[in-house]
Every structure is written in C-alpha cells, then in structure tokens.
Amino acid sequence: MREYFHQSEERKDDIEELLQRYEDLRNGNSTSYLEEESFERIINHFESKEAFKKALQATEMAIGQxxxxxxLLIKKADLVLNNREYDTALELLDKAAIFDGNNIDIYILKTESLLALDRQEDAVALLEEALNLFEGEEKVxxxxELADVYDDYEDFEKVFDCLKWILELExxxxxxxxxxxxxxxxxxxxxxxxxxxxxxxxxHPYSELAWFNLGAAYQGIKLYEKAIDAYKYAIVIDEKFDYAYRNIGDAYIRLRKYRDAIENLERVLELAKPEDVxxxxxxxxxxxxxxxxxxxFYFRKASHLNEDKGALLYKIALTYYKEDKFxxxxxxxxxxxxxxxxxxxxLLLLGQSKLALGLDKEALQYFLNVVRLRPKQLAGWEALFIGLYKAEFFEQGLMQLNNAFLRMxxxxxxxxxxxxLFYFGLNQPKQALIEFEAGLVGAPRLLKRILEVEPELLQRSTVNALILKNKKK
Known part of the structure; x- marks a missing residue:
C-alpha cells in the first residue's frame, strides 16, 4: 500500500514538472526540449481536466516540434472535432494517413467527421475500405462503427449483417x-x-447469451417449446439469468400454460427489480x-408502478364483471x-355493467358515448342495440341501426x-322474418349471439322454420 502511494506521488510530481517545463517553453523562458511522449502526457492531462482549449494549444506546439x-495529428483532429470543425479534422486525418495509414483511429475519426457533414455514403465506403486493411480486434x-452508421441511417438489415460478421469472427x-x-x-x-x-x-457450449439468443430466435418463429428448452440451458449456465425466466414466462403464456408461466415470472420478481409488466x-x-x-392482487401491484393506472383499473373491473360483481x-x-x-x-364495459344492474337509461348514455367516440367500432353499436332492445326502445333501435350503417x-x-329483433318488438313479424333470413344467409354463425340476447326467438315456429330451411342449404 505504501509503495502504491509512493508511486502515485512520484507520478504527480512528474506531471507537475512536465507542466512547468511546458509553460516555460510556451512563454519563451526556456530552451529545454520536450519529447513527443511528454507532450502526449501533457495533452492527456489537460483532457482529463476537461481543459480542451489548453489541450489543443499543447497539441499545436507539439506538432510544431x-x-x-x-x-499528434490524430490527437489534434480529435480535439477540433469537439469544436465541430469537421473539414479541418478531415484535412488533419488525411495528413496523418500519409505517415501512418494503418492507424485505426484515423478511420474512426474520419467516420465521425463524415457523418457530422451528412456524408453517410462516404462514411460507409471509408469503413468498407478499412475492413480490408485490418484484422482481429481492430476489424471488429x-x-x-459500421453497424452504428447503418443504425443512424435506418439501414437495419445491414446492422444485422455487421453483427453477424462480428460473431463469425469472435x-x-x-x-x-x-x-x-x-x-x-x-x-x-x-x-x-x-x-x-x-x-x-x-x-462455446457454455455461452448463456448464445443459448438465450437461440431461444429468442425460436420464439420469434413461434416454436415456443424449442425456445423454452434453449432458455433452460441458459439458466443452467447462469441460474440468475432473469431475462431467460421472463422469456420462458412469455413462451408459456403463448402456449396457454399459465401455471408454468406464473412460476417463471415469480422467479423474475425474486431476481430483478419489480416491474409493472x-x-x-x-x-x-x-x-x-x-x-x-x-x-x-397482481393488477393492483402493477398499478403502483405504472403511471397508466386507468388501464389496470380496467383490467381489475373486467375481473369483477366476469364474477357478475357489477x-x-x-x-x-x-x-x-x-x-x-x-x-x-x-365506457363500453361501464355501460354493460349498468345494463346488468338494470340501469338501462344510464347504460344507454354510456353506449351512445362509445359510438360517438368510435363510430366505426362494431362492438359499441352492438352494445347500444342490446341496450335499446332490453329497454324496449324498438323504434330508436331501428333509427340507430340506420345511423350505424351510415357511420360504418x-x-x-x-x-x-x-x-x-326490433321488428318483432314492434309486432311486425313479416318484416322481422325478412331481416332474420338476411342475417342467416349473411352470417349463420352469428345466430348464437342473437339467441343469447333473446332466447325466446326459438319459441316462434316461423323462426325455427327459417333456421331449418337455411341449414338444408
């Protein structure tokens, strides 16, 4: 420990001595000579203190020597880039390339300059050229860099290509x-x-990330069982891999294996910070x-972490509706x-709740609001028709049907x-049967829905005759 502090103090004294020599040289008070490495240390010191103007001055003096x-040319290019002097940076980097064309920083800083000048095609061409010059980590x-360029300009397929190439190399x-x-x-x-x-x-059979990505890819093509198997391998390697448990939970939900999903999602809560989702x-x-x-219970827990509490209150309401707790x-x-x-x-569910409580007029007000807000949504119109029928407003029902036809x-x-239904309610059976048959011809599967609204329809012999007639067809 003492040795560490001793070395630290020596480095501090050393940089202070270098800075003094630099100041003397800058002010013309000394004929002393600074090595290139010493200049680099001085420049790095100024950068670490965020004294970029001083760093640039030191760089210019160093280049003079x-x-x-x-x-040093690359360092100056980096500093002028911070000042948004992109053309100057490119000139400096071109000059640096004459002396050291295999320095990767030249290509990276040139790319930044070209992108800042909105010369994306030139940036891509430069990086593609550089890929032929470098190997190993530098190529990666x-x-x-190339992936980031493609990302910025929304060429996402090529982002994938770059990452795939990296993984083929490493x-x-x-x-x-x-x-x-x-x-x-x-x-x-x-x-x-x-x-x-x-x-x-x-x-690399023990790469948990590779197993996870394999699972995610299987999940992307809906092969959920294979996805789960891959995620489980990831968990064997890293038993605290919370994202793997999360994705297993999602896959089990897709498979409608809700108990298995709960087990894995609860594991996520044990391993990671609780999330509303x-x-x-x-x-x-x-x-x-x-x-x-x-x-x-869980929807309420989610609501404590979610700013959109309304959506979760709706989900809670829906559970009460399913229990007939209107x-x-x-x-x-x-x-x-x-x-x-x-x-x-x-509004739609509230109207349905009010209707179930026998509060027909209140329910109708909510349904009317729904069709006003969403005139092309069939569910709102159907709820309104049911409400009007239950309240025995048959003429208004026919009027709203015409409105629905016009709006949709x-x-x-x-x-x-x-x-x-409305014509039967108005005691106009002939017209009612014409409409009923048109419904049967257009959508026989919807008959069940209408019978849920009015089961007594089957007590009419004429209705039964029409149903049998259309079944034979």
Whole structure:
C-alpha cells in the first residue's frame, strides 16, 4: 500500500514538472526540449481536466516540434472535432494517413467527421475500405462503427449483417451477442439467427447469451417449446439469468400454460427489480385460470408502478364483471374514467355493467358515448342495440341501426339480426322474418349471439322454420 502511494506521488510530481517545463517553453523562458511522449502526457492531462482549449494549444506546439507525428495529428483532429470543425479534422486525418495509414483511429475519426457533414455514403465506403486493411480486434471495432452508421441511417438489415460478421469472427463477443438479439427480433431474421447461434454453441457450449439468443430466435418463429428448452440451458449456465425466466414466462403464456408461466415470472420478481409488466403478466395468467382475486392482487401491484393506472383499473373491473360483481366493476371503471374520461373501452364495459344492474337509461348514455367516440367500432353499436332492445326502445333501435350503417359505411349481417329483433318488438313479424333470413344467409354463425340476447326467438315456429330451411342449404 505504501509503495502504491509512493508511486502515485512520484507520478504527480512528474506531471507537475512536465507542466512547468511546458509553460516555460510556451512563454519563451526556456530552451529545454520536450519529447513527443511528454507532450502526449501533457495533452492527456489537460483532457482529463476537461481543459480542451489548453489541450489543443499543447497539441499545436507539439506538432510544431514533431510535424510528421501521425499520433499528434490524430490527437489534434480529435480535439477540433469537439469544436465541430469537421473539414479541418478531415484535412488533419488525411495528413496523418500519409505517415501512418494503418492507424485505426484515423478511420474512426474520419467516420465521425463524415457523418457530422451528412456524408453517410462516404462514411460507409471509408469503413468498407478499412475492413480490408485490418484484422482481429481492430476489424471488429470497425464493424461496430459500421453497424452504428447503418443504425443512424435506418439501414437495419445491414446492422444485422455487421453483427453477424462480428460473431463469425469472435463468437464469444458479448457486445455483439447482446445487440444481435434485438436486431434479430427487429428484422425478423430468426432463421439466420438460429443457424448462427447453433454454430456458436457448438464452439462455446457454455455461452448463456448464445443459448438465450437461440431461444429468442425460436420464439420469434413461434416454436415456443424449442425456445423454452434453449432458455433452460441458459439458466443452467447462469441460474440468475432473469431475462431467460421472463422469456420462458412469455413462451408459456403463448402456449396457454399459465401455471408454468406464473412460476417463471415469480422467479423474475425474486431476481430483478419489480416491474409493472411482470406483475401485470402474472395477473393475466391468474385471470385466464379464473382465479380473479389473485389476478386483482397482481393488477393492483402493477398499478403502483405504472403511471397508466386507468388501464389496470380496467383490467381489475373486467375481473369483477366476469364474477357478475357489477357494482364493484362499475366503481373501478368510474375511477378509471377520472384518469381517461373519454376512453371508449372503459365506457363500453361501464355501460354493460349498468345494463346488468338494470340501469338501462344510464347504460344507454354510456353506449351512445362509445359510438360517438368510435363510430366505426362494431362492438359499441352492438352494445347500444342490446341496450335499446332490453329497454324496449324498438323504434330508436331501428333509427340507430340506420345511423350505424351510415357511420360504418357497410351493411353488416349482424345488423339484419338486430333489425329482426326490433321488428318483432314492434309486432311486425313479416318484416322481422325478412331481416332474420338476411342475417342467416349473411352470417349463420352469428345466430348464437342473437339467441343469447333473446332466447325466446326459438319459441316462434316461423323462426325455427327459417333456421331449418337455411341449414338444408
């Protein structure tokens, strides 16, 4: 420890001595000579103190003494780049290339200058030329630069190509493994990613990132069982790989294996900082398992971490609706509407809750708001038709059907079924049967939906006759 402090003090004294010699030289008070390495140390010192103007002055003095130093010319180019003097930087780098054409920093700084001047094609051409000059780590560095250029100019397929090339050169390159996972998903090049990562795994079977990326690529083409197997290998290598558990949870949800999904998502909560999306996903699984109390528990946990509380209040309301707890459902929705007062989804469910509570007029007001906000959404119109039918507003129902036709710009088979209901309600059976048959011809599958609204239709012999007639067809 004492030796470390002693060396540190020596370095401090050394730089202070160099700075004094530099100041004497700059002020013309000395005929002493500074080596190129000494100038580099002085320049680096000024840069570390963010005294960039002084660093540039020192660089210019150094170049005066060492005009053929590529390193000093590159350093000056880097400093003038910070001042946005891009053309000056390019001139300096061209000069540096005469003395040391194999210095990778020349190409990297030239790329930065060209991009700043919006000369993307020149930057790409420069880097592609440089790729033929360098090997190993330097080639990899250039490929990362090229990938960034393509990213900036939204040529995303070529970003993937660069990362793939890097991994062919360095299969265990962690930065490339992290990045290619995102770009595989973005470009949809899952088949290539599967082939690439299988090769990497053959060489590096204990690369948890390669196994993870393989799983993500399988997941991208909906081969969820294979994805889960790959993620499990990643977890064997790194049992605290929370993203692997997260993706396993997602894959199990896709497979509708909700209990398995919950188990893995709960593991994510143990390993990582709690996130609203994880709580929400667990809530979704419990909802699918019809364990509505547990679903609400996790939706509420999610709401504490999510600014969009309205959406989670809606999910909680939906669980109450499924349990026929319409008053509790309505309370949640009323709270959600205070956050987003014109959300058609919230208004629709609130209207349905009010209708279930026998509050027909209130329900109709909500349904009317829904069709005003979303005139081309069929669900809102259908809810309005049901509300009007339940309230026995048959003439208004026919009027709203005409409005729906005008707003949606299409004659839906479902409209004919509801017209039939309203005409039956008005005691106009002949017209009702015409509309009912039009519905059967257009969409026989929708008959079940209409019978849920009015099961007594089947007590009419004429309706049964029409159903049988169309079944024979």
């Amino acid at each position: 060492f005009p053929y130093s590529a390193g 560095d250039l490929l990362f 299969p265990a390159n962690e930065e490339a493994l992290y990045k290619i996972c995102f770009w595989t998903d973005y470009t949809g090049r899952n088949a290539e990613s599967i082939e690439l990562h299988q090769k990497i795994i053959n060489e 994880i709580y929400e996903a667990i809530g979704y699984c419990y909802e699918k398992l019809k364990n509505y109390a547990q679903a609400r 008053e509790l459902c309505a309370r949640q929705l009323e709270a959600a509407l205070k956050i987003k007062n014109n959300n058609s989804e919230y 710009g299409a004659d839906k088979p479902l409209f004919h079924y509801y017209k039939a």
